[in-house]
Amino acid sequence: MSNSLHITPLGPHIGAEISGISLAGPLDEGQFAQLQQALLTHQVLFFRDQPINPRQQRALANRFGDLHIHPVYPHAPEAEEIIVLDTHDDNPPDNDNWHTDVTFIETPPALAILAAKQLPPVGGDTLWASGIAAFEGLSPRLQQLLAGLEAEHDFTKSFPAHRHNASPAEYQRWQEAAARNPPLRHPVVRTHPLSGRQALFVNEGFTTRLPELPAQESEALLAFLFRHVTKPEYQVRWRWRWREHDIAIWDNRVTQHYANADYLPARRVMHRATVLGDKPFWRAPA
Numbered sequence: 001m002s003n004s005l006h007i008t009p010l011g012p013h014i015g016a017e018i019s020g021i022s023l024a025g026p027l028d029e030g031q032f033a034q035l036q037q038a039l040l041t042h043q044v045l046f047f048r049d050q051p052i053n054p055r056q057q058r059a060l061a062n063r064f065g066d067l068h069i070h071p072v073y074p075h076a077p078e079a080e081e082i083i084v085l086d087t088h089d090d091n092p093p094d095n096d097n098w099h100t101d102v103t104f105i106e107t108p109p110a111l112a113i114l115a116a117k118q119l120p121p122v123g124g125d126t127l128w129a130s131g132i133a134a135f136e137g138l139s140p141r142l143q144q145l146l147a148g149l150e151a152e153h154d155f156t157k158s159f160p161a162h163r164h165n166a167s168p169a170e171y172q173r174w175q176e177a178a179a180r181n182p183p184l185r186h187p188v189v190r191t192h193p194l195s196g197r198q199a200l201f202v203n204e205g206f207t208t209r210l211p212e213l214p215a216q217e218s219e220a221l222l223a224f225l226f227r228h229v230t231k232p233e234y235q236v237r238w239r240w241r242w243r244e245h246d247i248a249i250w251d252n253r254v255t256q257h258y259a260n261a262d263y264l265p266a267r268r269v270m271h272r273a274t275v276l277g278d279k280p281f282w283r284a285p286a
């Protein structure tokens, strides 16, 4: 029987700080089950003082499933599944927008694990928003309208060509990635495959349009939803507070996040592992 995790909720809708576990080594069945349950309940979990190297981070992520290899972001030399987000004045961040990771593929990630490696002296917080709370915050009539609708997601919205043409090799990599990832559709409201809960599943980073609606209606409705999902009521904000070795794990099926880019010209380095998920679907609640 494993020890119980200590779980401190950070708000009513989203976020909890977890202690009583070490993420660098193998987790026993009991710890893993508690982590999964906490993720379903709180959607994003935070852990202090968890030194972890890329191989250990990959092993932790593999416990949850197969990993995604990002088509354009660089990776750690010893583990191609570990993305290195190394941002500074010469490489400004591109994730200071509200996004759900990698929704430009058929089976967007179920979860992601982010480890802080180098932090700016101040700033560089990350914010997460709950798509479940956002959906539940809509009126029943608007919920009905959205349920069953589809949205288009496009890799090139967050990864435009002009940001990936510093060298011929980088541009070729981008071209191949764009060809392999044409725009595709996901439901606007998604049913969580484990909890059955409904979540808003459009994000400003990758969602381009609602193809079943006329262009003006699609534009207006998406603009409203992008704004709605980011209401502070649905959010949690993590202050990494100069502490390398913090880790965040989030359920990418029902959340979106924003990396605050207020720290330049300081440098910030984060490592991310991204666990592949299932094909999003919407099912009417029983």
Ligand code: SIN
Binding pocket: 085, 095, 101, 114, 125, 126, 257, 258, 259, 260, 270, 272
């Ligand atoms: C991400 O956008 O996936 C990483 C967030 C961060 O760097 O804080």
